Amino acid sequence: MDAFRALRAELPAGVTLVAVSKTKPVEDIQALYDLGQRDFGENYVQELLEKQPLLPGDIRWHFIGHLQSNKVKYIAPFVYLIHGVDSLSLLKEIHKQGAKHDRVIDCLLQVHIAAEETKFGFDRDELAPALDHAFANARLRGLMGMASNSLDRMLVREEFLGLAELYRQYRRPDWDTLSMGMSADYGIAVECGSTMVRIGSLLFGSR
Known part of the structure; x- marks a missing residue:
């Protein structure tokens, strides 16, 4: 676990490390x-439901994949943070399920910043109207985005800087999270203002 120790030492204070544990066994x-890690990220609801009961109760489970509205009810009782809220209908469903379980579920709005059309998220011009809505049991904590899967570091930097600017522009008093950066680009993300990085392969090895 030398990679974990090195990464923890490298990340600045105030940047949360989410260990992306999808497809990894509970032993890992x-x-x-x-070693002290508490924040873990999963992409698939069924896999998360299988792992959660087998692991310590104080783990903070982050759902970082594309979440379908009809799956929210399964993770609503325990999920710590939902990263990829990419529609108002999903936000409404999170609020609905949070109310059923008497919980306020923290969420991040996902913004589409990458060149690829396959990435999910609100476009820049959709963000302001989305923020006009408030839901008591689905609390927005900030923004999340994924840069282009590109070796062009300037492009990746521009995309992260654009998201950081949107975060500053629309930031609310209770916002504290700008989630951007993965194994290949977390260094650029942190330089651009990320407060949360999602790291998998650097910690667990390639899948």
Whole structure:
């Protein structure tokens, strides 16, 4: 687990490390937990539901994949933060399920910043109208975005800087999270103002 220790030492204070544990066995997650890691990210609801009961109760589970509205009810009782809220209908469903479980579920709005059309998220001009809506049981904590899967570091930097500017422009008093940066580009993301990075392969090895 030298990679974990090195990464923790490298990240500045105030940047949260989310260990992306999708497809990884509970033993690997437990090993990182034993080293002090508490934030883990999963992409698939069924996989998360299988792992969650087998691991310590104080793990902060982040759902970082594309979440379908009809799956929210399964993770609503325990999920810590939902990263990829990409529609108002999904936000409404999170509020609905949060109310059922007497929980306020923290969320991030996903903004489409990448050149690829396959990425999900609100476009820049959709962001302001989305923020006009407030839901008591779905609390917005900030923004999330994924840069282009590109070796062009200037392009990636421009995309992260654009998201950071949107975060500053629309920031609310209770916002504290700008989630951007993964294994290949987290360094650029942190330089551009990220407060949360999602790292998988650097910690667990390639899938």
